[in-house]
Amino acid sequence: xxxxxxxxxxxxxxIDQLLSRGGYQVIKISNLEEADRIIEESSxxxxxxxxxxxxxxxxxxxxxxxxxLNIPFLIISPRYNPEIxxxxxxxxxxxxxxxxxxxxxxxxxxxxxxxxNK
Amino acid sequence: MSVxxxxxxxxxxxSGLDEVLQGGLLSNRTYLIRGGPGTGKTTLGLHFLAQGVMxxxxxxxxxxxxxxxxxxxxxxxIGFNLEGxxxxxxxxxxxxxxxxxxxxxxxxxxxxxxxxxxxIVETVxxxxxxxxxxxSMTQFRYFATDSFQFRKQxxxxxxxxxxxxxxxxxxxxxxxxxxxxxxxxxADGVINLSYSHSEGYILNVSKFRGSDFRGGFHPYKLTExxxxxxxxxxxxxxxxxxERELIPSGVPELDALLHGGLERGTTTIIxxxxGTGKTTLGxQFMSEASRRGERSVVYIFDEGVESLISRCEAINIPVRxxxxxxxxSIVRIEPMQxxxxxxxxxxxxxxxxxxxxxVMLDSLAGYRLSLRGGDLVSRLHxxxxxxxxxxxxxxxxxxxxxxTGDFKATERGISYLGDNLIFIRYxxxxxxxxxxxxxxxxxxxxxxxxxxxxxxxxxxxxIGEPLTNLRGILTGKPxxxxxx
Numbered sequence: 001x002x003x004x005x006x007x008x009x010x011x012x013x014x015i016d017q018l019l020s021r022g023g024y025q026v027i028k029i030s031n032l033e034e035a036d037r038i039i040e041e042s043s044x045x046x047x048x049x050x051x052x053x054x055x056x057x058x059x060x061x062x063x064x065x066x067x068x069l070n071i072p073f074l075i076i077s078p079r080y081n082p083e084i085x086x087x088x089x090x091x092x093x094x095x096x097x098x099x100x101x102x103x104x105x106x107x108x109x110x111x112x113x114x115x116x117n118k
Numbered sequence: 119m120s121v122x123x124x125x126x127x128x129x130x131x132x133s134g135l136d137e138v139l140q141g142g143l144l145s146n147r148t149y150l151i152r153g154g155p156g157t158g159k160t161t162l163g164l165h166f167l168a169q170g171v172m173x174x175x176x177x178x179x180x181x182x183x184x185x186x187x188x189x190x191x192x193x194x195x196i197g198f199n200l201e202g203x204x205x206x207x208x209x210x211x212x213x214x215x216x217x218x219x220x221x222x223x224x225x226x227x228x229x230x231x232x233x234x235x236x237x238i239v240e241t242v243x244x245x246x247x248x249x250x251x252x253x254s255m256t257q258f259r260y261f262a263t264d265s266f267q268f269r270k271q272x273x274x275x276x277x278x279x280x281x282x283x284x285x286x287x288x289x290x291x292x293x294x295x296x297x298x299x300x301x302x303x304x305a306d307g308v309i310n311l312s313y314s315h316s317e318g319y320i321l322n323v324s325k326f327r328g329s330d331f332r333g334g335f336h337p338y339k340l341t342e343x344x345x346x347x348x349x350x351x352x353x354x355x356x357x358x359x360x361e362r363e364l365i366p367s368g369v370p371e372l373d374a375l376l377h378g379g380l381e382r383g384t385t386t387i388i389x390x391x392x393g394t395g396k397t398t399l400g401x402q403f404m405s406e407a408s409r410r411g412e413r414s415v416v417y418i419f420d421e422g423v424e425s426l427i428s429r430c431e432a433i434n435i436p437v438r439x440x441x442x443x444x445x446x447s448i449v450r451i452e453p454m455q456x457x458x459x460x461x462x463x464x465x466x467x468x469x470x471x472x473x474x475x476x477v478m479l480d481s482l483a484g485y486r487l488s489l490r491g492g493d494l495v496s497r498l499h500x501x502x503x504x505x506x507x508x509x510x511x512x513x514x515x516x517x518x519x520x521x522t523g524d525f526k527a528t529e530r531g532i533s534y535l536g537d538n539l540i541f542i543r544y545x546x547x548x549x550x551x552x553x554x555x556x557x558x559x560x561x562x563x564x565x566x567x568x569x570x571x572x573x574x575x576x577x578x579x580x581i582g583e584p585l586t587n588l589r590g591i592l593t594g595k596p597x598x599x600x601x602x
Contacts, residue, residue: 013221
């Protein structure tokens with residue numbers, strides 16, 4: 001199960017389509033409250049994709065929480081930014097994917113963490 | 119599965135373009151149509167598809183910019199029947215704009231390409247088109263992440279279409295922002311369309327793999343009937359067997375002056391001041407041709423058709439019955455109506471389809487003033503050469519401004535155009551204004567070296583005996599030779 005956190009619904013739809021087609025199960029979340037609930041309740045999250053755009057500084061708290069629960073996560077950043085990269089590493093991200101992400105790279109990064117789709 | 123065939127010639131639906139392409143496009147190849155906005159790329163593509171429908175082929179129009187409804191509407195205006203043309207409309211829908219939120223996570227190039235590719239593949243697989251027109255390939259540029267990807271994608275797309283049995287025409291909008299050299303390398307043929315204020319619409323072929331083509335720039339027009347191409351006239355490509363016989367004027371004295379008449383396939387310049395009767399002299403040759411059952415055409419630039427008919431009828435040259443009988447055609451050329459190549463194509467039509475044997479241009483000054491574009495004298499030269507090769511006798515009327523005084527045959531440095539040069543000039547004899555006719559040059563035979571008096575009467579042209587007892591005729595003020 002892959003948790004996707006993105007404030008842009010179009011992005012969520014698109015990632016859902018792609019991942020579903022790739023055989024992955026997806027939980028789509030667009031706000032922080034819901035994210036908190038799912039992170040705490042769900043035990044089968046294998047990976048989280050976190051698009052930090054639109055969430056402000058509060059997003060790093062969630063990253064910290066994911067890390068503490070041993071849920072691997074990838075940060076999706078608006079563009080290449082060393083500041084974001086530093087924060088990502090600091091809070092335990094497994095990788096940073098600057099937008100626009102090349103679809104091939106996107107899948108490779110996911111496979112590197114959780115293996116091929118089931 | 120590949121259904122590659124040996125290339126054969128296929129028509130584009132525009133006869134002038136087929137001529138430039140030496141018989142049409144080669145099938146199962148790809149052709150790039152380049153041009154700025156409004157140069158007729160879509161019109162050319164529709165001609166190509168409509169021709170396919172006419173020949174019972176399956177044809178497909180893939181539109182990525184302009185919606186199908188617009189293309190259909192525009193086609194209606196130019197009288198195109200788009201029935202039988204299958205459309206694949208991939209232009210953006212209005213919903214695209216209305217959707218406020220858009221994605222930013224992946225490149226649109228990657229996301230949009232997939233559904234479009236799928237639709238194209240499905241359509242081509244089910245339709246198996248013989249002809250495909252893509253309007254325009256420029257849009258695909260935005261589906262590629264970089265130029266290498268674009269080149270690879272276009273190549274593979276074109277190959278997919280050709281392997282499925284199609285001849286492909288694809289448009290490209292080029293500009294400083296979007297150069298399209300890459301597409302020119304990929305295509306088997308490149309047709310360039312352009313527009314300039316001074317030259318109008320110009321077409322040229324810069325590449326045609328596996329075939330010869332007519333180089334240079336060819337004017338074209340976007341008319342109510344679509345695109346019309348006027349291939350630049352190359353005289354050496356046209357030749358017809360003919361007997362170089364003399365054609366008489368029917369006026370015995372004039373024929374004596376010319377030692378029998380004018381030879382077929384020669385160009386004669388008839389030069390003289392205003393009102394001397396140059397046009398009438400030309401029409402006289404046509405009247406005699408009509409009696410032999412031959413057809414002639416006059417292109418008039420300066421005066422109206424009715425005025426010319428009345429003038430000729432008044433001096434007993436029956437032009438009206440000649441026109442009715444089909445042995446004469448008088449065509450008025452309006453100022454700025456044609457380029458020299460368009461006129462050349464009209465003349466070709468008269469010669470090749472209606473068997474005209476004498477062609478008269480009245481006048482040279484009118485030709486130069488009325489036609490658009492530069493390089494007029496060399497275009498006229500080409501036209502005369504073509505007519506000569508086809509055995510047509512050409513008469514060019516040249517007006518000189520000088521009425522009296524020392525003689526000057528032509529004022530525009532165009533004497534070299536003529537094989538023969540006939541002049542008519544005013545003379546003052548004993549205080550009376552008279553006219554004389556003479557021959558200065560006749561390339562293929564000898565001619566009478568003396569002048570004769572020339573008069574236009576109600577019964578037609580009257581030419582006197584040789585003026586052997588006058589001297590200084592060319593000065594305009596001749597004197598009687600003493601003792602005569």
